[in-house]
Amino acid sequence: MGEALDRGRDFLQSIDPELEKILGERYDELVPEFSESLVETIYGRVYSRPGLDIKTRLISTIAALTAQGAQTSPQLRINIKNALNVGVTKQEICEVIFQMSLYGGMPAMINALNTAKDVFAELGD
Amino acid sequence: MGEALDRGRDFLQSIDPELEKILGERYDELVPEFSESLVETIYGRVYSRPGLDIKTRLISTIAALTAQGAQTSPQLRINIKNALNVGVTKQEICEVIFQMSLYGGMPAMINALNTAKDVFAELGD
Amino acid sequence: MGEALDRGRDFLQSIDPELEKILGERYDELVPEFSESLVETIYGRVYSRPGLDIKTRLISTIAALTAQGAQTSPQLRINIKNALNVGVTKQEICEVIFQMSLYGGMPAMINALNTAKDVFAELGD
Amino acid sequence: MGEALDRGRDFLQSIDPELEKILGERYDELVPEFSESLVETIYGRVYSRPGLDIKTRLISTIAALTAQGAQTSPQLRINIKNALNVGVTKQEICEVIFQMSLYGGMPAMINALNTAKDVFAELGD
Amino acid sequence: MGEALDRGRDFLQSIDPELEKILGERYDELVPEFSESLVETIYGRVYSRPGLDIKTRLISTIAALTAQGAQTSPQLRINIKNALNVGVTKQEICEVIFQMSLYGGMPAMINALNTAKDVFAELGD
Amino acid sequence: MGEALDRGRDFLQSIDPELEKILGERYDELVPEFSESLVETIYGRVYSRPGLDIKTRLISTIAALTAQGAQTSPQLRINIKNALNVGVTKQEICEVIFQMSLYGGMPAMINALNTAKDVFAELGD
Numbered sequence: 232m233g234e235a236l237d238r239g240r241d242f243l244q245s246i247d248p249e250l251e252k253i254l255g256e257r258y259d260e261l262v263p264e265f266s267e268s269l270v271e272t273i274y275g276r277v278y279s280r281p282g283l284d285i286k287t288r289l290i291s292t293i294a295a296l297t298a299q300g301a302q303t304s305p306q307l308r309i310n311i312k313n314a315l316n317v318g319v320t321k322q323e324i325c326e327v328i329f330q331m332s333l334y335g336g337m338p339a340m341i342n343a344l345n346t347a348k349d350v351f352a353e354l355g356d
Numbered sequence: 357m358g359e360a361l362d363r364g365r366d367f368l369q370s371i372d373p374e375l376e377k378i379l380g381e382r383y384d385e386l387v388p389e390f391s392e393s394l395v396e397t398i399y400g401r402v403y404s405r406p407g408l409d410i411k412t413r414l415i416s417t418i419a420a421l422t423a424q425g426a427q428t429s430p431q432l433r434i435n436i437k438n439a440l441n442v443g444v445t446k447q448e449i450c451e452v453i454f455q456m457s458l459y460g461g462m463p464a465m466i467n468a469l470n471t472a473k474d475v476f477a478e479l480g481d
Numbered sequence: 482m483g484e485a486l487d488r489g490r491d492f493l494q495s496i497d498p499e500l501e502k503i504l505g506e507r508y509d510e511l512v513p514e515f516s517e518s519l520v521e522t523i524y525g526r527v528y529s530r531p532g533l534d535i536k537t538r539l540i541s542t543i544a545a546l547t548a549q550g551a552q553t554s555p556q557l558r559i560n561i562k563n564a565l566n567v568g569v570t571k572q573e574i575c576e577v578i579f580q581m582s583l584y585g586g587m588p589a590m591i592n593a594l595n596t597a598k599d600v601f602a603e604l605g606d
Numbered sequence: 607m608g609e610a611l612d613r614g615r616d617f618l619q620s621i622d623p624e625l626e627k628i629l630g631e632r633y634d635e636l637v638p639e640f641s642e643s644l645v646e647t648i649y650g651r652v653y654s655r656p657g658l659d660i661k662t663r664l665i666s667t668i669a670a671l672t673a674q675g676a677q678t679s680p681q682l683r684i685n686i687k688n689a690l691n692v693g694v695t696k697q698e699i700c701e702v703i704f705q706m707s708l709y710g711g712m713p714a715m716i717n718a719l720n721t722a723k724d725v726f727a728e729l730g731d
Numbered sequence: 732m733g734e735a736l737d738r739g740r741d742f743l744q745s746i747d748p749e750l751e752k753i754l755g756e757r758y759d760e761l762v763p764e765f766s767e768s769l770v771e772t773i774y775g776r777v778y779s780r781p782g783l784d785i786k787t788r789l790i791s792t793i794a795a796l797t798a799q800g801a802q803t804s805p806q807l808r809i810n811i812k813n814a815l816n817v818g819v820t821k822q823e824i825c826e827v828i829f830q831m832s833l834y835g836g837m838p839a840m841i842n843a844l845n846t847a848k849d850v851f852a853e854l855g856d
Numbered sequence: 857m858g859e860a861l862d863r864g865r866d867f868l869q870s871i872d873p874e875l876e877k878i879l880g881e882r883y884d885e886l887v888p889e890f891s892e893s894l895v896e897t898i899y900g901r902v903y904s905r906p907g908l909d910i911k912t913r914l915i916s917t918i919a920a921l922t923a924q925g926a927q928t929s930p931q932l933r934i935n936i937k938n939a940l941n942v943g944v945t946k947q948e949i950c951e952v953i954f955q956m957s958l959y960g961g962m963p964a965m966i967n968a969l970n971t972a973k974d975v976f977a978e979l980g981d
Binding site for chain 5: 611643646647
């Protein structure tokens with residue numbers, strides 16, 4: 232088993248220990264080794280790297296998904312939840328989304344802000 | 357003169373006091389009030405807002421421009437320089453660009469990393 | 482209060498006098514001054530400018546939103562309604578959407594045409 | 607009647623003989639000659655061309671729509687069905703979608719894989 | 732020879748009578764019938780349609796190309812020249828580009844404005 | 857050392873045995889393990905997978921890069937060369953690029969065709 236895969240699994244232990252299993256049940260039949268690949272690439276090769284703290288990494292991902300527009304809203308939801316879980320504030324999330332009006336345009340910003348509003352409401356805030 | 361325009365001008369004093377003049381000389385003839393509009397909208401209405409520190413704001417902008425691809429490389433250059441000026445490290449810049457391979461794809465990430473490499477080389481690093 | 486903000490508010494009086502209030506109720510708690518910012522930037526700094534008539538401005542916005550794809554369909558709906566309100570014809574709207582097949586591709590064009598069809602149906606045409 | 611239009615109609619005979627009529631009923635009132643235009647441009651001018659087999663053409667379209675993100679999911683559905691009809695395997699479809707994680711990013715890939723999963727389920731697989 | 736192809740050729744007579752020949756010399760060897768296809772699809776099936784005047788069509792194309800970002804700058808140049816040729820003013824071109832900051836973001840708008848500036852300079856303005 | 861990394865290195869032996877070294881010299885100082893990560897993710901986790909032949913994989917990548925527009929032209933060049941190396945014909949490459957006019961629009965298609973023309977010319981065709 233590869234080092235990056237190990238690192239990815241270790242990283243997920245503290246964040247979302249069921250994720251590899253859930254991905255596997257949904258996708259491994261269609262795409263063999265799908266769950267293992269994503270754990271290795273996303274968590275072992277990117278999010279577990281040193282040099283940028285996890286809060287800034289998640290804020291940056293929210294920025295990018297906002298600028299890419301509403302088509303990534305399922306992933307935006309997940310990253311907003313993950314960001315809240317590691318201590319990013321609702322204000323920081325809303326501010327970075329608002330800032331993206333300058334780069335992704337007004338519609339992308341408003342659509343992302345609606346997604347954030349929905350996530351906050353679901354979480355009882 | 358509006359409050360947001362004032363805030364934008366104040367904000368630029370400490371960062372890039374010549375910017376409004378430079379924009380004005382380049383674009384105000386074609387688009388009347390261009391420079392004033394951008395100072396107000398970009399700096400008065402976004403970057404001077406509280407709730408998200410300037411380093412995280414610039415890292416987020418670098419994330420978004422990377423994910424949008426090489427077409428924004430002139431703006432990516434400027435934001436990388438601005439980020440270095442406020443104390444973001446080269447490592448943080450490279451890490452956030454690398455992370456964007458997951459959202460903007462490998463080509464967008466490599467093109468942005470080449471831009472960062474060029475900026476670092478110009479600045480004598 | 483700034484001039485651009487005043488211009489934006491004046492412009493909205495004749496088009497959609499409740500918009501600032503509606504935006505404020507939905508978003509100002511999450512993003513302080515959100516409604517004021519958008520009125521200033523969108524209406525005070527862009528749509529109220531001289532040099533391009535409002536009908537052509539709205540047709541151009543419909544063109545851009547079509548080319549950007551279905552992710553901006555909530556904003557496309559609003560701009561189609563606004564365009565009809567200022568006298569743009571259904572034919573002009575459909576023609577500019579169809580033209581966008583050359584720039585945004587066939588799927589983007591068809592998705593936008595479906596949105597237009599829905600808006601026309603809602604309005605009883 | 608033009609040659610390309612004839613070629614498009616001939617091509618559709620073996621694939622989807624009702625398509626021109628369906629498009630005409632939905633769109634020709636809004637955009638006169640819409641159905642004829644699309645048959646000519648899409649089928650007469652592109653898919654009926656020699657030099658690239660139809661299976662590879664459809665796999666390539668699935669690749670492009672995946673990389674463009676979830677906003678084209680209605681068209682992705684249709685192209686997945688068409689690909690299955692001409693003998694592209696489910697495995698080939700899933701593989702090309704997975705490959706697109708490198709170019710369109712992880713969210714685009716996952717959204718397209720969900721669409722494929724839905725289509726396969728509908729078709730009773 | 733098809734009707735749409737005829738319409739496209741007629742349309743080009745008054746605008747750019749050499750275009751089909753130029754496209755043919757550049758591309759027909761690689762893509763047989765390339766020039767004929769583009770004349771038919773772009774000019775016979777879109778720009779020659781009634782229902783939207785040519786000035787508004789070209790302004791809309793400039794809007795869409797601006798919002799799509801700097802990657803389409805060769806096409807933006809051509810459409811700016813064509814727009815000037817049919818009587819669109821420099822002011823109208825600059826205004827629609829500026830408006831696109833709301834939909835394509837600030838970098839896309841600035842890059843397009845630079846392209847317009849270059850075209851105007853070349854034409855001796 | 858991980859299995860996917862091994863697979864990626866094996867795969868590259870027959871295609872481009874110097875690539876990991878070249879990537880390492882250019883990028884590993886800025887992004888530690890950059891070259892290893894890309895070999896693992898791109899070649900170990902994607903291109904070496906069974907279920908889709910390498911010619912179709914490369915044609916699909918050319919399709920996606922074309923549809924994403926000229927910003928990915930450096931990567932398009934590489935993939936066109938790689939495709940020729942594994943036996944994809946120039947005609948197949950030109951056909952899939954032309955087909956993308958339907959999904960990425962005319963400008964994206966023309967820009968990609970120009971890139972292909974340049975690559976063919978360089979290679980002495």
